[in-house]
Amino acid sequence: MPLPDTRPARIAPAEGPLTVFLPGLGAVATTFVAGVELIRRGHAEPVGALTQLATIRLGQRGERRSPRIRDVIPLAGLEDLRFAAWDPIPDDAATAARKAGVLEPRHLDEVAGALAGLVPMPAAFDPRWVTRLDGPNVKRDATMRDVAEALRADIRDTMARHGSARAVMIWCGSTEAFVAPTAAHQSLAAFEAAMSVNDPAIAPSMLYAWAALMEGVPYANGAPNLSVDIPALEALAEARGVPVAGKDFKTGQTWMKTAIAPAIKARMLGLTGWYSTNILGNRDGEVLDDPASFKTKETSKLSVLHTVLQPELYPQLYGDFAHVVRINYYPPRGDNKEGWDNIDITGWLGYPMQIKVNFLCRDSILAAPIVLDLALFLDFAARAGLGGMQEWLSFYFKSPMAPAGLTPEHDLFIQQAKLKNTIRFLIGEEQVTHLGTEYAP
Numbered sequence: 223m224p225l226p227d228t229r230p231a232r233i234a235p236a237e238g239p240l241t242v243f244l245p246g247l248g249a250v251a252t253t254f255v256a257g258v259e260l261i262r263r264g265h266a267e268p269v270g271a272l273t274q275l276a277t278i279r280l281g282q283r284g285e286r287r288s289p290r291i292r293d294v295i296p297l298a299g300l301e302d303l304r305f306a307a308w309d310p311i312p313d314d315a316a317t318a319a320r321k322a323g324v325l326e327p328r329h330l331d332e333v334a335g336a337l338a339g340l341v342p343m344p345a346a347f348d349p350r351w352v353t354r355l356d357g358p359n360v361k362r363d364a365t366m367r368d369v370a371e372a373l374r375a376d377i378r379d380t381m382a383r384h385g386s387a388r389a390v391m392i393w394c395g396s397t398e399a400f401v402a403p404t405a406a407h408q409s410l411a412a413f414e415a416a417m418s419v420n421d422p423a424i425a426p427s428m429l430y431a432w433a434a435l436m437e438g439v440p441y442a443n444g445a446p447n448l449s450v451d452i453p454a455l456e457a458l459a460e461a462r463g464v465p466v467a468g469k470d471f472k473t474g475q476t477w478m479k480t481a482i483a484p485a486i487k488a489r490m491l492g493l494t495g496w497y498s499t500n501i502l503g504n505r506d507g508e509v510l511d512d513p514a515s516f517k518t519k520e521t522s523k524l525s526v527l528h529t530v531l532q533p534e535l536y537p538q539l540y541g542d543f544a545h546v547v548r549i550n551y552y553p554p555r556g557d558n559k560e561g562w563d564n565i566d567i568t569g570w571l572g573y574p575m576q577i578k579v580n581f582l583c584r585d586s587i588l589a590a591p592i593v594l595d596l597a598l599f600l601d602f603a604a605r606a607g608l609g610g611m612q613e614w615l616s617f618y619f620k621s622p623m624a625p626a627g628l629t630p631e632h633d634l635f636i637q638q639a640k641l642k643n644t645i646r647f648l649i650g651e652e653q654v655t656h657l658g659t660e661y662a663p
């Protein structure tokens with residue numbers, strides 16, 4: 223949904239607890255929860271979270287006003303967050319975090335008590351969608367509709383237990399098998415009818431998204447599977463005025479890609495090829511070793527370059543480049559992914575050059591602050607009256623949602639400007655144009 227023409231007259235304050243629902247209590251979700259627990263005890267810094275650290279320039283340059291974002295918009299405080307999760311694997315968050323092997327014992331031990339208290343609720347899960355996984359902690363209701371209603375009951379019960387009037391849901395579950403949208407996804411009526419007859423085109427992540435929207439809970443999708451990104455659920459989000467965002471957290475290689483590609487294009491240099499490969503040894507890597515789940519991820523990763531480089535405008539520079547993306551499951555690396563990019567570019571008179579990127583990153587360490595930012599910004603969006611698709615949060619996604627007929631914005635720096643300008647708009651501050659008219663004669 224586009225932003226309203228006028229800014230909201232009032233943005234409700236962030237009062238009381240905010241429940242963060244996490245379908246999927248694996249590496250990313252546990253790293254996020256453990257991190258929040260550590261940070262709110264003052265034992266770590268919220269590195270990587272714009273909601274905690276980023277400033278925003280307001281007014282003209284000479285005014286030197288650069289408050290923190292969190293000081294100009296009402297965001298929930300870390301002390302007000304409460305957590306709930308679903309997972310087919312019944313491990314509590316302490317056990318799941320230890321198995322994920324992301325955080326060191328010195329960190330996990332400090333918050334072990336809090337993590338042990340986070341026990342996943344039985345999941346809406348179907349191993350046909352994630353063939354490399356199975357687990358016993360699963361809802362066994364007869365129809366998908368019943369399962370989705372049970373998720374709604376979980377949401378209501380948990381919020382009552384937490385004393386929360388507000389909640390958000392961030393999908394941190396495994397990447398589901400690729401599915402092209404079918405008739406069942408096209409309208410809410412078709413979707414709800416399909417749930418009642420157990421239509422195989424309805425993925426578990428869609429049941430969570432439906433349940434969240436029906437309960438007025440904003441939903442973000444951190445994985446590349448469709449989930450809320452279908453017309454039926456977009457229409458539901460619009461109709462109910464509930465914010466949604468997705469999809470696929472932009473963490474490592476794609477984050478780099480959407481920073482480097484705009485730099486190549488800004489200089490009007492050409493591109494003949496971009497080869498990206500990764501080795502990854504966590505459970506996500508294992509799930510992505512299945513061709514059906516990898517296809518979903520590949521589709522998400524491949525979409526980026528064309529929209530940044532706009533070959534239709536620059537056929538001589540970007541009309542014919544090769545783009546290959548590979549992910550190899552390699553257990554010794556665990557969550558510490560290594561990515562290599564070989565970028566073949568061309569300069570003046572077509573002379574070839576190469577850029578090599580070797581990124582030794584930590585997947586969940588990059589993803590956790592994104593979960594935090596999305597939780598806080600989605601809750602803010604709901605209080606600011608912004609329903610439907612939240613394009614201003616494209617910054618966080620490999621494959622951002624965009625209104626029908628429009629290409630999504632992938633350029634990291636345009637995404638950042640969009641995020642900050644949306645905040646300026648919502649609080650009634652001038653847009654920053656970088657014209658420099660304040661000092662030009």
Ligand SMILES: NC(=O)c1ccc[n+]([C@@H]2O[C@H](COP(=O)([O-])OP(=O)(O)OC[C@H]3O[C@@H](n4cnc5c(N)ncnc54)[C@H](O)[C@@H]3O)[C@@H](O)[C@H]2O)c1
Nearest residue numbers: 246248249250309345395396397426445471473505506585
């Ligand atoms: N870490 C990153 O940098 C990154 C970046 C982009 C996207 N992602 C996506 O985020 C998701 C989580 O990544 P991760 O590393 O934590 O994976 P993970 O395998 O450690 O955790 C995923 C968890 O989801 C659970 N799950 C699967 N289906 C479920 C369902 N229907 N309901 C509830 N739980 C379910 C699994 O049992 C598992 O515990 C993946 O889809 C991944 O592709 C991660």
